Amino acid sequence: MNAIEIRNLHKDFGEKHAVDGLNMTVPEGAIYGFIGENGSGKSTTEKCICGLIPPTSGEIKLFGKDHKDGEERGKIGVLIEAPGCFPNMSVWNNMKLQAANLGIKNENEEIRRVLHLVRMDGAASNKFKNCSLGMKQRIGIAFALLGDPKLLVLDEPINGLDADGMRIMREILLDLTQNHGCTVLISSHILGELEKIATHYGIIRGGRLLKEMTAQELNASCPTYVHLKAADMNKALAVCNNAFARVEFDEERGEIRIYDKLSAEEAASYLFGNFGIAVTELGTAKISLEEYYIDLMKEGK
Amino acid sequence: MSVNVKNNDFGKRLKTMLRVDFRRMFLTPTVYIMLGVSLALPILILVMTGFMGEADPETGEAVAMFTSVWQAIGSAGGGMSMDLTGMCNINLLYFLVAIFVCVFVGEDFRSGYAKNIFTVRSKKLDYILSKTIVLFTAAVGMFLLFFVGAMIGGSIAGLSFDLAAVGASAGSIIACMISKIFFALVFVSIALTLACVGRQKVWLSVLCTLGAGMLLFTMIPMITPLNAGILHVIMCAAGGALFAVGLGALSNVILNKVSLV
Structure with a gap:
């Protein structure tokens, strides 16, 4: 009920x-x-x-x-x-x-x-x-x-x-x-x-x-992303923007976010192997409820 | 432990609501202030006016304003005299009762306590009925204390207690007091309805109630004279009941239509 x-x-x-x-x-x-x-x-x-x-x-x-x-x-x-x-x-x-x-x-x-x-x-x-x-x-x-x-x-x-x-x-x-x-x-x-x-x-x-x-549905709708920091952030960002479909720069944390379906290792090896950009920090995360909500509000507007 | 508001049982609903309202009334200082004022007011009026007096135009001697203690309760003629004795008597209490009702009800809404009540209780009539009973009880207390105060004040001021001199008897004084008490229900009902209209705006309900009270004020000596009989009692009881039912229904409609927060 x-x-x-x-x-x-x-x-x-x-x-x-x-x-x-x-x-x-x-x-x-x-x-x-x-x-x-x-x-x-x-x-x-x-x-x-x-x-x-x-x-x-x-x-x-x-x-x-x-x-x-x-x-x-x-x-x-x-x-x-x-x-x-x-x-x-x-x-x-x-x-x-x-x-x-x-x-x-x-x-x-x-x-x-x-x-x-x-x-x-x-x-x-x-x-x-x-x-x-x-x-x-x-x-x-x-x-x-x-x-x-x-x-x-x-x-x-x-x-x-x-x-x-x-x-x-x-x-x-x-x-x-x-x-x-x-x-x-x-x-x-x-x-x-x-x-x-x-x-x-x-x-x-x-x-x-x-x-x-439901919380499960929200979890499924929240995309996973690769976040990274590189020695040369400007170059890394330019490369990522060209190579991947959805890339964002998180100014607050000073990191690049790649929302495409790839692993953190694939992203790092792509940057280093093809462009010689050394990745200093690397990881994967899910967008939070707050980010999901803000995105949804932006879409609505 | 579970919530025990059996909302389909009117008796139980009213009982719990009355418990809340009586408890609240005796926990707030306003009721004691009002009861204190009701007791002190006649003492002050009778003692203070004992030292004042208008000069007799023929002899030039001072004539006391109150000569009998019963003048503090009313007059036997039934008409309203526009001098101090006609204005400063027990009838002033109707305004005090009206103000008390507006403040008491308004505080429910100002404090947000109304949220607690109306979330649990979907029937607004419980609230109206309970408030009417509780506030009428307070009004009864105020009238009785005024009577006691008048006796004390009269004794201190050395006024006459002679009933025959004012055209009344012990029975008619009792009938007069009962009529006045029943008539207080009219003021309680009017003030309660206006308090439901004003809600958080206590000043608005007080102003409107005082305005409405002014219209009825001149009627009071006629309906509740010192030489009142059983007919006056019945008339006031019926009037009080009619106002309580009619305006109670109106208040119920108002509370069902408006925002309670």
């Missing part, structure tokens, strides 16, 4: 089409990386899923039922934009309110459990407004985790988190999906982090889903 199924979703704000005929399928148990530029419609879609804004038209199903179904909505944990906490109230009291909202029986035990998961045990008595950005984000995640939700909708949850926070976040999400059958819809601009955990991807642009694929 799919945790989320969206068909032909539209959301207009006056003349602006924030979401324009979006179709999306998030299988149960998946970590679905929802990627897109700022203003592409990610947050609007997530708000529609959570029932926070009414869609103009279209159909949203949660676990096979309409998204307005109360039973299904009770299964969602959410962190959209910022955690919904009263600033003058302590973290503990804010969580007590949410626990009461969810009708959780052993409130104190459950709050301690989720605060411990995000390593925020010591922050319970702090006023929410006095917490740092990273702490607030962790508390927001703890909020979303209250009551073992079956679906987590997280909008930019790793913004403001330190390296440890990101690691904890990864561990929690992997544990939830692998051991508790939870489904996660996560949007983030930190694609490197997303790449480590996502099992599915959806790339959105201008309110439409450009591409939807």
